[in-house]
Amino acid sequence: MSFAIASAPVSRRTALRAGGATALLAATDASWLQRLLGLGADGDGPAEVFKGDAPGEATWRRWAQRGWAREAAHYVKLGRNVQCKVCPNNCILAPGDRSHCRNKVNRDGTLYTLAYGNPCTFHVDPVEKKPLFHFHPGARTFSLATAGCVFRCLNCQNWEISQRRPEDTKDARGAELRLRAPLPATLTLDEMSRLSLFPEDLPGVAEALRCPSVSYTYSEPTAYYEYTLASCRAVRAAGRQNILVSCGSIEERPLRELLAFVDAAHIDLKGFDESTYRQLNSGRLAPILRTLKVCHELGVWFEIINLVVPGYTDRLDSIRRMCGWIVAELGPDRPLHFSRFHPQHKLEHLAPTPVDTLLRARDIARDAGLRHVYIGNVPELEGAEATFCPQCRRPVIERTGFAVTRNVLVGGRCPHCQTAVAGVW
Incomplete structure (x- = not known):
């Protein structure tokens, strides 16, 4: 479950905090954009993520075939980047990144969970x-x-x-x-x-x-x-x-x-x-x-x-x-x-x-x-x-x-x- 945001220019600082995303709402509504991206007035931003830590191709194929990898719910597409909107960490992931909770990855601009049907x-x-x-x-x-x-x-x-x-x-x-x-x-x-x-x-x-x-x-x-x-x-x-x-x-x-x-x-x-x-x-x-x-x-x-x-x-x-x-x-x-x-x-x-x-x-x-x-x-x-x-x-x-x-x-x-x-x- 995802939704995209219409492309429009924003400030360099906001774009950098959003992982360089270009698919953003017009910067004229800064308060809406801050709420959407989790950039609060107190200076909080998205949580730190695990850069480049998504599983390799062989592992990904096995997990997808097993049914353990599914498209995530509640996320925003920011160009090829994505932002998870399930928890207040508001993780922004570039392709190949893993979320703060370790369970979600950005694969080719789509957010997936790796924690489905596989209790440990x-x-x-x-x-x-x-x-x-x-x-x-x-x-x-x-x-x-x-x-x-x-x-x-x-x-x-x-x-x-x-x-x-x-x-x-x-x-x-x-x-x-x-x-x-x-x-x-x-x-x-x-x-x-x-x-x-x-x-x-x-x-x-x-x-x-x-x-x-x-x-x-x-x-x-x-x-x-x-x-x-x-x-x-x-x-x-x-x-x-x-x-x-x-x-x-x-x-x-x-x-x-x-x-x-x-x-x-x-x-x-x-x-x-x-x-x-x-x-x-x-x-x-x-x-x-x-x-x-x-x-x-x-x-x-x-x-x-x-x-x-x-x-x-x-x-x-x-x-x-x-x-x-x-x-x-x-x-x-x-x-x-x-x-x-x-x-x-x-x-x-x-x-x-x-x-x-x-x-x-x-x-x-x-x-x-x-x-x-x-x-x-x-x-x-x-x-x-x-x-x-x-x-x-x-x-x-x-x-x-x-x-x-x-x-x-x-x-x-x-x-x-x-x-x-x-x-x-």
Whole structure:
């Protein structure tokens, strides 16, 4: 899905930032052009890309034949250059270039995704692992991911796939293997590297595994947007549900298109400070706040997670502002999960988040008016992951790890005082 822009002259500086493109709108409407190309008034421009890193001819032919390469959605043609418009990175690619998320390439003036039908990992998880605590507690969800991510989080726990190219995790050489029901008993690493799982096959796989939903998770579903969208459509058409686990950095147009087929979402709100977002995640805060508001507007059930990273996102004044914003913009019933940081990836030198910091964050959230606040990654902390009735404050769902040990809700209501608890039960 693409659209071209009528040819007209623009300033040399703008043309250079657009990769020397000549197919641009008239420069008389500079504000429109800036929005289109992602050149904000704050000086932000398109993200850095991997110059000349598109796959060679032999690899490309194998991936195209396997069905793993498809024309991308939501992009602009700028002469022979292209600009991806799925996420705020707004990558501009010359022929032969690879996108910031590593999943898209410009081949002869057309943008292609290399992350289609080729998950590098999948599992059956409890829905609590997403984490979603107010969406069908105890249910199983078939979870999958491809390589690639729109962010560069210093603390990423799945960097082995999120910071890799699809070709680093899959191999189109050898015999084709397509995952369908009935499922094989086992898969070898070689088989996994060759395996395809196309959207039309997902409902049957989920059914065979007794999973009422499919989750797009582990890396970043925005980076494999075309595969996510097609899969969500197929899963919804089969009467099953879709769960989006995302950092929330996505442009509004593709977001709205995708959310039409999403039943629940977990959105990472990685902080509440623009400079911290840039330093810790190589992203921006504003698009994530917009994503949260769009989810709320469209009535998609979602929960928010905030990883409390020492020295980055543990400032209590920032947490207080964040909680106030959630209450004002999303309402007091929006679940918020504070998660304990453990040394990962490029932050192995840091210590885990002190439990006292997490308790203080929870107190701040409750004082701000949030009714459902959780603390994750501290299994020994009593009541940290229990759901309490917002009226009588008695526990109505109790959990140990990712397992629901007690659920006394009746039709989504507290059995003691009949108060409705927000969620999808």
